Amino acid sequence: MQDLRRNYERGQLVEDQIPQNPFDLFTQWFEDASSAEGILEPNAMSLSTVTSEGSPDSRIVLLKDLRNEAFVFYTNYTSNKGQQLNANPACTLLFPWVNIERQVIVRGKATKVSEEESTAYFNSRPQSSRIGAWASSQSSVIQSRAELEEQLLSYTEKYADNEPPKPPHWGGYGIVPYQIEFWQGRPNRLHDRILYTRESDGWSITRLQP
Numbered sequence: 001m002q003d004l005r006r007n008y009e010r011g012q013l014v015e016d017q018i019p020q021n022p023f024d025l026f027t028q029w030f031e032d033a034s035s036a037e038g039i040l041e042p043n044a045m046s047l048s049t050v051t052s053e054g055s056p057d058s059r060i061v062l063l064k065d066l067r068n069e070a071f072v073f074y075t076n077y078t079s080n081k082g083q084q085l086n087a088n089p090a091c092t093l094l095f096p097w098v099n100i101e102r103q104v105i106v107r108g109k110a111t112k113v114s115e116e117e118s119t120a121y122f123n124s125r126p127q128s129s130r131i132g133a134w135a136s137s138q139s140s141v142i143q144s145r146a147e148l149e150e151q152l153l154s155y156t157e158k159y160a161d162n163e164p165p166k167p168p169h170w171g172g173y174g175i176v177p178y179q180i181e182f183w184q185g186r187p188n189r190l191h192d193r194i195l196y197t198r199e200s201d202g203w204s205i206t207r208l209q210p
């Protein structure tokens with residue numbers, strides 16, 4: 001590990017060449033990540049939350065929409081992350097686009113998306129994923145893999161002839177940011193870090209030392 005060393009020289013972030021609105025820059029960077037080689041899931045992002053004891057907790061989720069200035073993902077509301085967000089909506093997203101020498105960090109607050117939006121997205125998913133949402137009580141302990149497969153079988157039979165509705169405990173969260181940091185690797189560890197912060201009349205742009 002100590003000998004792994006790479007000079008970052010694929011791009012740069014210059015104040016007079018970036019948009020005033022961070023969502024415009026995010027959209028450009030998301031397109032770059034989507035067309036880059038070697039990024040399997042460009043919409044995979046780490047979601048960090050805070051536990052009831054005040055410890056950080058993290059896991060990967062998939063960005064499914066960017067709407068009304070909110071980053072949207074879907075999950076089980078009774079999961080660990082769901083309980084943590086219900087108690088404390090403060091959270092951070094991180095897109096680790098290491099292959100293109102970039103990361104984006106989004107700090108904000110999560111709120112549930114509307115039942116209508118969650119239902120519309122749930123209904124667009126394949127039948128197997130919709131049944132899976134019923135079969136797994138996400139984050140609860142289970143005695144064995146076999147028990148999980150029995151749960152899946154029982155819901156597969158239940159919904160053999162009709163469409164599974166969206167479970168009430170399943171849906172989306174939208175994270176509305178108050179800060180977005182764009183990090184671009186540069187030579188000699190003098191990386192570019194541009195921080196957008198929400199102000200009453202728009203976004204301020206500052207540069208952070210690497």
Ligand SMILES: Cc1cc2nc3c(=O)[nH]c(=O)nc-3n(C[C@H](O)[C@H](O)[C@H](O)COP(=O)(O)O)c2cc1C
Pocket residue numbers: 041044058059060061062063073074075076079080081082138139
């Ligand atoms: C590539 C990838 C994508 C994932 N996408 C999601 C997702 O969109 N929603 C979700 O609830 N879990 C997703 N997971 C699983 C979560 O990382 C996590 O294991 C699960 O949500 C339970 O987290 P929790 O116990 O902290 O609530 C994904 C995992 C990986 C590796």
